[in-house]
Amino acid sequence: MICVIIPILLAYALNTKFGSLPPLLKFLNPFTGFWQNAEKFSIQKNNNLVLKGTHEQVEVAFDDRMIPHVFAKNDHDVYYAQGYITAMHRLWQMDFQTRYAAGRISEVVGIKAIELDRYQRQMGMVYGAENSLKGMMADPKSREMILAYTDGINAYIHSLSKAELPMEYKLLDFSPEDWTPIKCALLLKQMSAVLAMGSDEFYMTNIRKKFGPEITSDLFPDYPFREDPIIPTGTAWNFKPLPIPPTPASFTEMTTGKVKTKQLEDGIGSNNWAISGAKTLSGYPILANDPHLNLTLPSIWYQIQLNAPGLNAYGVSLPGAPGIIIGFNQHIAWGVTNVAADVLDYYQIKFKNNTHQQYWYNNQWKKTTTRIENIKIRGAADELDSVIYTHHGPVVYFQKPKKLSMADNVPTGDALRWIAHERSNELMTFYYLNRGRNYADYRKALTYYTAPAQNFIFASSDNDIAITANGKFPLKWKDQGKFILDGTDPKNDWQGWIPASQNPTVKNPPRNFVSSANQSSTDQTYPYYINWEFGAYSRGKRINDRLKIMTKATADSIRIMQSDTYSILAQDVLPALISKVDPSQLNATQKEALRLVTKWNKYFYAQAIGASVFDLWTKRLFYDIWNDEFTIAAIPMRYPSTDRTVELILKDPDSKWFDNVNTPAKETLNDLVNEALKYTCDSLEKKYGPIGKDWQWGNVKQTHVPHLANIPGMGSKTLTIGGAKGTIDALSETNGPSWRMVIELGKTPKGHGVYPGGQSGNPGSPFYDNMIDTWANGQLYDLYLLSSPSDSRGKIISNLKISAK
Amino acid sequence: MVFLIILIASFLLQLVLPWWVIVVISFATCGLVGKTSKVSFWHPFFAIVVLWTAMALFKSLPNHNVLVSRVAVMFGLDIWWLILAITGLLGGLVAAISGFCGYHFRKAVLIRKSHA
Numbered sequence: 001m002i003c004v005i006i007p008i009l010l011a012y013a014l015n016t017k018f019g020s021l022p023p024l025l026k027f028l029n030p031f032t033g034f035w036q037n038a039e040k041f042s043i044q045k046n047n048n049l050v051l052k053g054t055h056e057q058v059e060v061a062f063d064d065r066m067i068p069h070v071f072a073k074n075d076h077d078v079y080y081a082q083g084y085i086t087a088m089h090r091l092w093q094m095d096f097q098t099r100y101a102a103g104r105i106s107e108v109v110g111i112k113a114i115e116l117d118r119y120q121r122q123m124g125m126v127y128g129a130e131n132s133l134k135g136m137m138a139d140p141k142s143r144e145m146i147l148a149y150t151d152g153i154n155a156y157i158h159s160l161s162k163a164e165l166p167m168e169y170k171l172l173d174f175s176p177e178d179w180t181p182i183k184c185a186l187l188l189k190q191m192s193a194v195l196a197m198g199s200d201e202f203y204m205t206n207i208r209k210k211f212g213p214e215i216t217s218d219l220f221p222d223y224p225f226r227e228d229p230i231i232p233t234g235t236a237w238n239f240k241p242l243p244i245p246p247t248p249a250s251f252t253e254m255t256t257g258k259v260k261t262k263q264l265e266d267g268i269g270s271n272n273w274a275i276s277g278a279k280t281l282s283g284y285p286i287l288a289n290d291p292h293l294n295l296t297l298p299s300i301w302y303q304i305q306l307n308a309p310g311l312n313a314y315g316v317s318l319p320g321a322p323g324i325i326i327g328f329n330q331h332i333a334w335g336v337t338n339v340a341a342d343v344l345d346y347y348q349i350k351f352k353n354n355t356h357q358q359y360w361y362n363n364q365w366k367k368t369t370t371r372i373e374n375i376k377i378r379g380a381a382d383e384l385d386s387v388i389y390t391h392h393g394p395v396v397y398f399q400k401p402k403k404l405s406m407a408d409n410v411p412t413g414d415a416l417r418w419i420a421h422e423r424s425n426e427l428m429t430f431y432y433l434n435r436g437r438n439y440a441d442y443r444k445a446l447t448y449y450t451a452p453a454q455n456f457i458f459a460s461s462d463n464d465i466a467i468t469a470n471g472k473f474p475l476k477w478k479d480q481g482k483f484i485l486d487g488t489d490p491k492n493d494w495q496g497w498i499p500a501s502q503n504p505t506v507k508n509p510p511r512n513f514v515s516s517a518n519q520s521s522t523d524q525t526y527p528y529y530i531n532w533e534f535g536a537y538s539r540g541k542r543i544n545d546r547l548k549i550m551t552k553a554t555a556d557s558i559r560i561m562q563s564d565t566y567s568i569l570a571q572d573v574l575p576a577l578i579s580k581v582d583p584s585q586l587n588a589t590q591k592e593a594l595r596l597v598t599k600w601n602k603y604f605y606a607q608a609i610g611a612s613v614f615d616l617w618t619k620r621l622f623y624d625i626w627n628d629e630f631t632i633a634a635i636p637m638r639y640p641s642t643d644r645t646v647e648l649i650l651k652d653p654d655s656k657w658f659d660n661v662n663t664p665a666k667e668t669l670n671d672l673v674n675e676a677l678k679y680t681c682d683s684l685e686k687k688y689g690p691i692g693k694d695w696q697w698g699n700v701k702q703t704h705v706p707h708l709a710n711i712p713g714m715g716s717k718t719l720t721i722g723g724a725k726g727t728i729d730a731l732s733e734t735n736g737p738s739w740r741m742v743i744e745l746g747k748t749p750k751g752h753g754v755y756p757g758g759q760s761g762n763p764g765s766p767f768y769d770n771m772i773d774t775w776a777n778g779q780l781y782d783l784y785l786l787s788s789p790s791d792s793r794g795k796i797i798s799n800l801k802i803s804a805k
Numbered sequence: 806m807v808f809l810i811i812l813i814a815s816f817l818l819q820l821v822l823p824w825w826v827i828v829v830i831s832f833a834t835c836g837l838v839g840k841t842s843k844v845s846f847w848h849p850f851f852a853i854v855v856l857w858t859a860m861a862l863f864k865s866l867p868n869h870n871v872l873v874s875r876v877a878v879m880f881g882l883d884i885w886w887l888i889l890a891i892t893g894l895l896g897g898l899v900a901a902i903s904g905f906c907g908y909h910f911r912k913a914v915l916i917r918k919s920h921a
Contacts, residue, residue, distance in 0.1 A: 003910035007832055007903040011825040014899065025899065028892045029824035030860035034876055035892075038868035162823075167872070713878030764872030 017173040020109075027170050037167040037764040047800045053080055053151045058802040060085060061786065064795040066759040066767040069305040069786050075141075076148045078308040079322045081802060083152025086302055087179075090319040090761040091156065092166035093298045093708060095176050098183040098320060101190035102126055103375065108174050110378040115401040121373040122387050124394045125193065128421040129185040135425040136185060142427040146181045149322035153179040167763060168709065184427075187320035192420035194293065195338045196452035200533075201346055202411045203638040205484045210635060219640040219657075222479065222532045223524055225647040226572070228541045230455060230467060230516040231504045233523040239502045241527035247477040248491035269535050270337035271562070271728055273515035273543055274459040274467070276508065281552045284746040285459035288558050289326055289335025290737040292730045296708040297715055297769060299757030300738045301325075305786060306434065313434040314751060314785045316739050319761075323430040326741060328751055328785070331437045332460045333743035337516045339453035339469050342531040343419035345480070345494075346411050347392045347487030356388045356395070360488045366391070392417045392487060408636060415487055417494065419472060424450030439464045439507065446470045447500045455516035461745045467514040468505035469521040469530070473498040478529045498528050513547045515540065517728075536642050538568035538726045555752055555780075558742045563778035564728040565604035570614055573646050574602065577617065580673040590681045592691050604724040606698030609691070613680055615700075615724065620676040628660045642726075698722060702733055705756050705772065707763075714763045716756070719776045729778075742780060751783030807848035810834050811900065812856050824896075827853055831900040836907035849904035854897035861889055 014025035027033045043062075056073040058081045063069065068085045072078035087094065099105055103120030105113035120126075136142045157176050169175060208216045270291040277283040293300055301316035306324060315327015326335045352358040358365040371394070373385040388395045392415040400412055425448055432445035442458045446468055449456075453471025458464070474494035485492040504521045506514060518535030546561055578598055583591060593613045600610025625648075626639040639645075648655050649669065658669045681691075688694035698720035707714035723731030730736055741753040756775040760767040774781060784794035811827075811834050818826045831849035839845035865873050874885040882888065 003906040003913065007828045007899075007906050010899050010902060011828045014895070015823070015825055025824055025895060028888075029819075029896060030857050030864060030892065031819040031824060033824070033892075034872065035861045035864045038864045038870075038872040040867040041869055042867065711879060712881075713875040763875050764868060766869075766871070 022171045023173050026173070032163040032170075034167050034170055034764075036163040037170075037762055039760075039762060039765045041766050043798050045798055047798070049800060049802045050805060051080075051084065051152075051155050051802050052804060053148075053155050054802055054804045056804070059789040060800040060802065061789040061794060061796045062798040062800070063784055064797050065303075065771065065781065066797075067303045067305070067784075068759075069784070069789065069794060069796075070307060071789050072306075072308045075308055075311070076144060078306050078311065079145045079148040080152040080155075082304060082306060082317070082322055083149035083179075084156045084802075085152075085304070086317070086319050087153040087156040089759055090298055090302060091153075091176060092168040093761045094153070094179075094183075094187075094320040096168070096708065097190060098186045101129070101186040101193070102183075103373070106375055106377040108172055108378060111380055114375065114377065114383065115404045115407075117375050118373075118385055118401070119396075119404060119407055121375065121385055122394060122396045123193070123197070123416065124387075124389075124418065124421050125186065125189050126373070127371065127389075127394065128192075128418070129182055129189045131421060131423045132185040132188065132425070133182050135423040136427055137181070139425055139428060141431055142425055145322045145427060145431065146184050149184065150179050150181050166761065168711070171711065172709075184321050187318060188426055189420055191318070192452040194452075196341070196343055196419065198340070199344045199346070199409055200638055201481060201484050202409045203636055204482055205411075206635045207630075207637050208483055210632075210637070219644055220482075220533070221644065224520065224534075224537060224641070224643040226541070226643060227520050227523075227537045228544050229520045229523050230469060230514075230540070231506045231522045231526075232509050232511060235506050235509065235522075237502075237525070237527065239499075241502065242475060242496070242499065244528070245475060245477050245480075245495045246491070247480075248486075248489055269518040269539070269730060271515070271517045271539060271543060271730075272335040272337050272455065272457040272467075273513060273547060274333075274457050274465040275513040275547060275550065275553055275558075276459075276465050277463045278512045279547075279551055279553055280744075281554050282744060282746055283463075284461060284744065285333075285463060285465050286553060286555060286558050287328075287333040287335060287457060287459040287465075287743045287745070288562060288741065289337070289457065290562055290740045291326070291336065292736055293738040294735050295705045295738055295756055297705050297757050297763070298708060298761030299755050299759075301755050303753070303755075303759065303783075305784070307786075311435050312785065312787075314783055315741070316753075316755070321427070323427060324434050325430060326739065327434070328743045328745075328749055329434065329436070330461075330749060330785070332433075332442065332458065333745060333749065333751075334433050334436070334442065334459075335457045335741065336454035337457075338518055338535075339455055339471060339521060340518055340531060340534050341453040341469075341471060341473055342476075342481045342529075343451060343453065343471070343474065345392075345417045346414040346484045347390070347417060347492065348411075348484055349390055349392075349395060349413060349415050349487045351413075356398075359390055361391070362488075362490045390415045390487065392493070393421055411484055414484060419451040419453075419474070422450055422472065424472070426450060438462055439466060442466065443468075446503075455518075455521075457514060457516065459743070459745050461747070461749070463745075464508060465512075465514050466505065466507040467516060468503055469516075470500075470503050470505075472500075473503065473528065473530055476529045479532055480529065482532050502528070504530075511548065513544075515543045515547060517543055533641065536569075536726060539728055539730065541568050542566055542728055555742050555744050555750065559740075559752065559778070559780055562728065562737070562740050562742070563723070565722045565724065567602050567604060567611075567614070567724065567727050569618070569642065569646070569726050570600075570602040573618065573649060574600075574614060576650055577621070577673050577677075580670045581677060582670070582674055585674060586678070587681075589685055589691050590678055593681045593684075594677065596691075604697055604722050604727050604729075606696060606720050606722040608697045608722070609695045611697035611722075611724070612684065612695050612700040613677075615697070616680040616684065617676050620679050621672055624660070624672040624676055625657060628662050629657065696720075697724075701731075703731055703736070704734060705769070706734055716769055716772055719772070721776050737775075740775070740780060741783075749785060751785060752780035753783050754780050807834055807839055807844055807904070808852050810838070811849050811852035811904075815853065815856055815900075816860075827896065827900050828903045831903035832907035832910070834907070835904035836911045839904060839908040839911070842905060842908050845904040845908035846901045850897040850901035853900040854893045857896045858889060858893040861892055865889070 517539035723729035
């Protein structure tokens with residue numbers, strides 16, 4: 001008997017996943033395991049495919065970087081083919097990202113992801129996606145788009161055998177499920193979560209409680225000390241604004257529970273700019289865009305050309321959403337950066353009792369609703385999570401999880417009002433942009449957009465350039481949502497919307513360029529409140545400084561500018577810091593570091609040692625200044641902004657904030673500057689040895705592109721390259737330009753672009769990370785906007801013909 | 806003979822069935838025609854080592870071993886052919902044990918029959 005049991009046990013053991021170890025022989029066997037994902041380096045030239053879901057014949061030409069150029073005869077087929085081809089290259093990524101968004105990771109990895117899943121559910125991600133989907137399905141055009149795209153993905157999923165599944169499925173031991181339209185909505189919600197889930201009101205409320213309103217508004221002012229806004233200062237507002245809702249009297253009296261959301265991730269930001277023909281060699285505009293995100297493999301973006309009657313666009317798409325997000329066509333080019341609008345607010349809720357069935361609002365008890373979230377957990381029973389909804393939105397936490405850093409800034413017992421919960425249809429914006437011919441089409445496309453709010457930049461072959469801070473912005477009183485709001489008072493509710501036509505916008509300004517880098521949308525004359533704090537002005541300032549003096553620009557001058565690493569922060573603050581150092585107190589290493597940083601040209605080059613010293617020095621100095629007052633375990637707070645800190649250093653060197661309150665001595669700014677420099681040198685020396693080559697910025701920074709699920713071996717090598725947060729080339733360890741694009745408009749537009757990765761999501765493909773070196777070197781590839789599949793400009797290596805029978 | 810039967814049957818059946826069909830094939834083959842316990846161990850072993858190594862190389866060589874090198878790093882190994890060796894040996898061992906068990910199963914059944 002034992003002779004039968006042993007082989008069965010062996011087979012079972014090697015076919016089962018234990019903890020994080022993959023099912024060994026299921027994964028290793030060469031017939032269905034990972035070996036099957038090893039793609040040939042030689043590419044088959046011609047392929048034919050029968051897909052019953054298509055209406056007419058579709059031709060797809062793959063160029064030498066495996067970028068598909070889809071030629072279809074109708075809208076349905078073009079999105080169907082986009083779905084099919086995207087899934088062919090990126091299925092696991094699409095599946096994993098939407099599961100993440102929906103709070104369904106526990107289904108795959110087990111109980112260890114439960115807090116993450118709860119967070120996603122309780123933030124209302126699925127609720128928001130369901131609302132969005134209603135909007136998408138209501139318009140016949142976006143409905144067709146999303147259904148065709150979904151069918152295309154499913155046609156691919158159904159064609160797969162076990163052996164052909166993407167490698168990550170084999171490793172994590174699960175299978176793809178059918179794609180559904182809600183997944184497209186979830187993906188767009190996840191973009192909102194990345195770009196517009198940041199919220200400081202929990203921290204700000206704690207700060208106000210601890211320091212009082214006066215100090216709070218002094219250290220956290222509503223407009224920065226230095227700014228270079230997106231809409232040039234002095235631009236006139238050609239509209240009659242709606243009346244602003246009055247600020248309720250209770251505003252300053254508000255108290256709060258222990259509430260808190262994720263702080264907007266530092267380094268998530270982007271650049272875009274467009275210069276008019278007056279400043280270019282060709283006489284036509286040039287447009288540039290580089291969105292900064294957490295870099296991953298498979299790449300965040302997927303390049304594609306879509307061609308159908310009325311449509312011929314090229315650019316990057318998000319795997320999981322139909323259409324092109326950033327790109328160009330024959331007539332126009334467009335791009336986006338994040339606005340950082342305050343579209344997420346917390347409301348303190350007064351519940352009648354612990355059943356949370358009623359809450360006090362407008363002087364009466366109002367009923368809550370309960371949404372049951374069913375969380376499936378691998379290897380355990382399902383968890384039913386009841387989430388309480390008020391008219392504001394979901395109450396995220398009644399009890400905070402202990403080990404989830406993203407929940408640190410979410411307050412407990414408070415309801416979340418978030419733009420991403422609104423019904424919306426962002427797809428239509430891209431539908432119209434992809435087909436746009438001129439400025440009027442651009443303006444029309446923008447009216448469909450809700451969230452996450454973006455600075456949509458635009459240029460056309462008619463020689464128009466424009467930028468619009470665009471999204472659905474709630475009509476708020478000034479500073480509404482800077483702190484946690486009192487949920488009992490209707491005056492604190494969002495009371496309407498800024499009309500889309502009155503969103504900050506400028507067309508063909510006299511300076512002949514438009515730009516954005518996440519800084520303040522406008523100067524202080526704009527009649528509406530969008531947010532009290534935006535990204536630092538440093539990148540925007542550098543971009544504008546460069547563009548102001550630029551003449552006869554070419555694609556190459558713009559390309560070089562995209563990898564510019566000059567630090568405005570260093571320009572602003574470094575001379576003041578150096579002047580405060582007392583060289584007689586320094587040891588040899590510190591003296592050498594001081595010499596190098598003094599000599600440093602303020603460019604974050606890979607070889608610059610001064611850059612490493614400056615970066616750590618300022619970080620330590622800011623820590624020295626603020627940590628004593630603003631880090632208290634029981635009261636989560638944040639530091640004042642870099643802008644405010646620089647202002648204090650330059651304008652108020654005797655400020656009381658420089659004293660470390662934890663020591664009896666009274667520290668001065670000079671003491672802190674010297675301490676920080678010594679600390680910097682000591683820590684660099686400890687980590688990298690004596691001052692020298694190993695101290696170079698590229699080595700200290702350790703830029704690399706990790707795998708989306710952080711699987712070792714599946715990420716990129718370490719790249720010794722320059723760039724830093726706050727410079728145009730905003731490249732930190734694993735965060736930076738996720739796509740660089742430069743478009744020369746004209747009779748025949750010329751596109752250039754690159755992203756750090758490759759078209760294929762398969763680590764076993766030669767097209768998995770083939771573009772990384774070009775990206776790291778600051779080079780761009782030519783983007784081919786083909787007129788037909790046989791257009792000889794594209795270096796086509798493979799053709800695919802799809803027919804219905 | 807046992808070697809060839811297992812090699813060919815495993816190749817054909819694995820094109821449509823999961824990997825663990827090698828367990829069934831080795832068990833059945835040795836249970837039916839395995840002459841000694843030595844043969845029943847080593848023949849399935851080498852059959853699968855040869856088959857799996859060949860198949861792995863057939864997929865991996867045109868890939869310039871890119872994927873297997875990444876998988877090696879994932880397992881904390883720096884040399885790709887260690888993954889190849891583990892694949893072959895582990896598969897071979899499973900087949901060998903199954904063949905061995907198949908042979909002894911037949912023996913046990915025969916003994917019981919002769920007693921009866």
